[in-house]
Amino acid sequence: MAANPMHQFNVYRIGPEIKIGQIDISFTNASLFMIISVISIIIIFNLGSKKKSIIPNKIQLLAELSYSFVSKMINDTAGSKAKPYFSFIFSLFMFVLFCNMFGMIPYSFTVTSHIIVTFVLASFIFIGVTVIGFLKHGLGYLKLFVPSGVPIILLPLIVIIEIISYLSRPISLSVRLFANMMAGHTMMKVFGGFVISLGIVGGWLPLSFSVALTGLEILVAFLQAYVFAILTCIYLNDALNLHH
Amino acid sequence: MDEDQFKTRLKIAKNKIDSKKINKNKSNHGSYLGVAFKMSTELVAAVVVGTIIGFILDNWFGTKPWLILLFFFLGVATGILNVIKSAKKMNK
Numbered sequence: 453m454a455a456n457p458m459h460q461f462n463v464y465r466i467g468p469e470i471k472i473g474q475i476d477i478s479f480t481n482a483s484l485f486m487i488i489s490v491i492s493i494i495i496i497f498n499l500g501s502k503k504k505s506i507i508p509n510k511i512q513l514l515a516e517l518s519y520s521f522v523s524k525m526i527n528d529t530a531g532s533k534a535k536p537y538f539s540f541i542f543s544l545f546m547f548v549l550f551c552n553m554f555g556m557i558p559y560s561f562t563v564t565s566h567i568i569v570t571f572v573l574a575s576f577i578f579i580g581v582t583v584i585g586f587l588k589h590g591l592g593y594l595k596l597f598v599p600s601g602v603p604i605i606l607l608p609l610i611v612i613i614e615i616i617s618y619l620s621r622p623i624s625l626s627v628r629l630f631a632n633m634m635a636g637h638t639m640m641k642v643f644g645g646f647v648i649s650l651g652i653v654g655g656w657l658p659l660s661f662s663v664a665l666t667g668l669e670i671l672v673a674f675l676q677a678y679v680f681a682i683l684t685c686i687y688l689n690d691a692l693n694l695h696h
Numbered sequence: 697m698d699e700d701q702f703k704t705r706l707k708i709a710k711n712k713i714d715s716k717k718i719n720k721n722k723s724n725h726g727s728y729l730g731v732a733f734k735m736s737t738e739l740v741a742a743v744v745v746g747t748i749i750g751f752i753l754d755n756w757f758g759t760k761p762w763l764i765l766l767f768f769f770l771g772v773a774t775g776i777l778n779v780i781k782s783a784k785k786m787n788k
Contacts, residue, residue: 609770616746616767616774624741628733679734 457641461565461634481561482569489550489563493543518546525682530689537688540580544573545681552633552673556666564676565633567626574626577684585691595694625683632676636669735782739775746771 465478500515508516522542526534534541548564555562563569585593597614598607643665646658750767754760 612770613774613777616742616749616771617778619749620738620741620745620771620774620778623745624734624737627741628737631737632733676733683734 457638457645460561460637460641463566482563482566485551485554485561485563489547489554493546493550518542522681525678526685529682529685531693533692534685534688541681541684541688544577544684545677548573548629548680549674549677552677553670555633555637556670556673562633562637564629565637567630570626570629571622573680574622577625577687578622581684581687581691584688585694588692589694593691593694596690621687625680629676629680632672636665636672640665640669731782731786735779738778738782742775742778743768743771746774 463480463482465480466484467479469476470478496511497515500511500513503509503512505512519542522545523538526538526541530537551563554560555565585596589595597611597618599610599614602610640662643658643662647655647662650658746767746769747764749771750764753763753767757763
């Protein structure tokens with residue numbers, strides 16, 4: 453009866469086992485939910501951009517609102533130079549948001565609650581931003597590690613600290629998303645378990661807590677997608693406009 | 697009579713706008729939550745990365761406990777610096 457609260461994070465195989473050499477690439481529930489969120493994003497934005505009426509219907513409004521939301525976010529944080537990267541940041545934001553939101557449906561699987569998924573996303577951003585920085589500024593990009601106005605004696609220490617800070621970016625980016633999603637879902641499961649074990653007499657308190665927690669989790673799901681996208685913009689800003 | 701009615705309606709409408717503004721301020725608290733998460737993970741991630749770098753360098757040079765100790769404290773310093781930096785950015 454007392455379900456394991458971590459059971460919801462199990463990855464299991466759906467369908468036949470597929471192997472290339474030693475690597476297992478079988479279709480799992482994680483891949484299923486990634487595909488579901490990607491397909492629903494494609495459907496919503498195809499429907500939303502199909503009619504192009506002046507008075508938008510609901511789906512068109514949704515598509516336009518999310519477009520202007522991300523566009524404004526990029527403009528505010530990274531400036532007009534970051535416009536070419538709009539499509540990447542937009543799809544990143546939408547993917548993380550939809551994965552988080554699909555995870556809120558009972559009995560579904562939260563893709564972003566696995567650190568390997570978020571870490572791959574974050575390291576992709578990290579490598580991409582580093583490459584962009586070196587392409588735009590050449591070796592001058594290394595000036596990022598040497599802040600101006602530092603006395604010579606302190607310089608070696610500061611350079612090491614800046615390098616550690618730069619390298620910690622993908623880790624803080626991925627751990628934040630993963631920890632938030634995993635902690636929230638585990639907590640919801642634990643309180644759900646309390647409802648059952650306390651029965652009809654004492655179960656109402658954890659039940660009401662569970663309801664409140666669901667609202668909070670939906671907020672966190674949106675917020676973490678937003679934070680993920682806005683930090684990508686900030687890192688991109690560092691790479692594009694070096695003088696900061 | 698008509699003017700009075702108009703005035704009361706104007707008042708109600710203005711009150712509505714005011715209450716909406718308060719709601720907007722409330723929704724801003726959500727992004728403060730995001731900032732709090734950001735700071736805490738930055739602090740932890742820098743310590744972790746510093747320790748990992750120290751561990752790898754120790755294995756390379758064979759100076760077992762010393763570099764990991766040094767880089768652990770460097771990581772702590774980095775984490776605190778990062779938090780101070782983002783706090784300064786918020787105050788702008």
